[in-house]
Amino acid sequence: MSKLLIVDDEVEICEFLKSFFEDRDFEVAVANGGSQALEKVAAFHPEVVLLDIQMPGMDGLQVLKKIKETYPKVKVIMVTAVETQEKIEEAMRFGADNYITKPLSLEYLEKDVQDKIDILAKGF
Secondary structure, rough: OOOOEEEOOOHHHHHHHHHHHHHOOOOEEEEOOOHHHHHHHHOOOOOEEOOOOOOOOOOOOHHHHHHHHHOOOOOOEEEEEEOHHHHHHHHHOOOEEEEOOOOOOOHHHHHHHHHHHHHHHHOO
């Protein structure tokens, strides 16, 4: 069973996405902030992280940087309402594997998560 971590300070979004992916046979954990996200990555060992950028305290870009420094094989998909070229470039520079803007297309999100898991399964 593939492991997915959802990180967003909006609890409703986390719960909705958790239910969506559990219905598709993913093992899902949720974090509502940056520090909690780093703890969950260390304990849960997800293959893919859906990571919001705008969160109070430690933002998603800081979390992304720390995840990639410690767990470079973890695939991180930035999910955010912030769509500025500067933020996209910064996220990619820090190692984001994709950048998806809200409102989400669940079909696209599911396909992208599965694509990342398939890449990991092939050893990349």
